[in-house]
Amino acid sequence: MVRTLSRRAFAAVALAAVPLHARAAPPPPRPMRLLILGGTGFIGPHQVRYALSRGHKVTVFNRGRRPQDWPGEVEELTGDRNAGDLSALKGRTWDACIDNPTTLPFWVRDAAEALDGNVAHYLFVSTMSVYADNATPGQDEAGPLLTYDGDPLAARDASAPMAYGRLKAASEAEARRRFGAGKVAIVRPGLIVGPGDETDRFTYWPARLADARQAWGPRVLAPGDGADPVMLIDARDLAEWTVRLAEARTAGVFNAAGPDRPLSMKAFLAGVAEGVGARPDLAWAPAGWLAERKVAYWSDMPVWLPGEGPTAGFHRRDIRATLAAGLTFRPLPVTAKDTLAWFRALPAERQGRLKAGLTPDREARLLAELSAPTQG
Missing domain, CATH: 3.40.50.720 (NAD(P)-binding Rossmann-like Domain)
Structure with a gap:
């Protein structure tokens, strides 16, 4: 045909x-x-x-x-x-x-x-x-x-x-x-x-930071301390x-994978926020604290992998051969903006069921616990 x-x-x-x-x-x-x-x-x-x-x-x-x-x-x-x-x-x-x-x-x-x-x-x-x-x-x-x-x-x-x-x-x-x-x-x-990613492993962040479903609160749970690498x-x-x-x-x-220079989780979220026109209030949660509460990297906290231990090298691969072979990268804010536009064009039912990331209720509970005064 x-x-x-x-x-x-x-x-x-x-x-x-x-x-x-x-x-x-x-x-x-x-x-x-x-x-x-x-x-x-x-x-x-x-x-x-x-x-x-x-x-x-x-x-x-x-x-x-x-x-x-x-x-x-x-x-x-x-x-x-x-x-x-x-x-x-x-x-x-x-x-x-x-x-x-x-x-x-x-x-x-x-x-x-x-x-x-x-x-x-x-x-x-x-x-x-x-x-x-x-x-x-x-x-x-x-x-x-x-x-x-x-x-x-x-x-x-x-x-x-x-x-x-x-x-x-x-x-x-x-x-x-x-x-x-x-x-x-x-x-x-x-x-x-990018647009068309049905796994929502990236889409979660543009949707969350822009609060596409108007269901989350103003604070955003972010993984680690912002220094972990992203590719x-x-x-x-x-x-x-x-x-x-x-x-x-x-x-x-x-x-x-890219970009062509090191990208931290903090810079990643800043780039996504720029692309979707958001100014999020990020609440950084230590990796150990998240692990204790069974908040899984990659799925509950998409894109993110701890930058130490058994995952220390996953987002630190050498890409010099790839750059020499001509791979180029569009700016992260462009990817985030285009992904959000694609996501918002999906049926409302699909938008209401992200396949990765935290649900609003679970994130709210975690944020409350993170903000609670420690008992000493």
């Missing part, structure tokens, strides 16, 4: 889809035929729109369950990788393939067999969760990886504890084995954020950069 808009409409929509910071990117060396496996999830639609704006011919391959209105001509192939149905890819040739949704190594194997060498470059979107050591700050892409106990090609479920990172690491190895290391880019994102990446920055890597046929392994 191919959907099209008029040339004039396409030009207008495509230009609007490309942020100002990315319009300065050098033009692609040549138009390419780009295959995107997935294409309808979180980062895929951004990749499609950016690739179209740069003059590429785009094909997406997925199960066809989440139709999109593309700003230009997109070829849509359907199949089911769980069932081994990749017949739509056979006998076709593309300049590059971006594989977004794969966690299970047999998906990589099957894609390689279906493409049968008819793709010049393969980019695999992995995760920073592949690393075995999250305690040591400053590790680069050569850091030790998790291993899978058993035959990874036989795995059909990534829901078991730690299975996600182990199977992603095994998928990386399968990609290099099947496509050849010189033709493969492995991109390991950290926390992916994240806007889905649009990630998507655009992966397309540019594919254009250049860049091979290698890259930690995809």
Whole structure:
């Protein structure tokens, strides 16, 4: 199936889809035929729109369950990788393939067999969760990886504890084995954020600081002392950069997170507040105090990880190779503003059920306890 808009409409929509910071990117060396496996999830639609704006011919391959209105001509192939149905890819040739949704190594194997060498470059979107050591700050892409106990090609479920990172690491190895290391880019994102993030792992903070539901109180519970590090990446920055890597046929392994200078939790919340026009009254709660009350990092306190102990290195990964490969970052306030706008456009029922963060009642109880005079 191919959907099209008029040339004039396409030009207008495509230009609007490309942020100002990315319009300065050098033009692609040549138009390419780009295959995107997935294409309808979180980062895929951004990749499609950016690739179209740069003059590429785009094909997406997925199960066809989440139709999109593309700003230009997109070829849509359907199949089911769980069932081994990749017949739509056979006998076709593309300049590059971006594989977004794969966690299970047999998906990589099957894609390689279906493409049968008819793709010049393969980019695999992995995760920073592949690393075995999250305690040591400053590790680069050569850091030790998790291993899978058993035959990874036989795995059909990534829901078991730690299975996600182990199977992603095994998928990386399968990609290099099947496509050849010189033709493969492995991109390991950290926390992916921005408009369209259905996990609410970032969305909680713009919504909370702007009090989008008008249900929270004026004080905001904040984790730690503000000094803990933060790393994240806007889905649009990630998507655009992966397309540019594919254009250049860049091979290698890259930690995809930012920004390009250290960011503390205090600075992170200040950037979010700037983006949503808020002036929050932050109540900082020590990490130990939160742990005693079973306030979990990453879920109850999204984005945040303690900057010491077993998580000291997670938000301190070395990204010098990634910066050298051209990843750029839009300002955090822009990401926060755009995320809040997306969130406020969702149905009221969805806005009332954030999937991460504290509920107003629980936060109120914690704030009262934090403010209560200590008994001595």
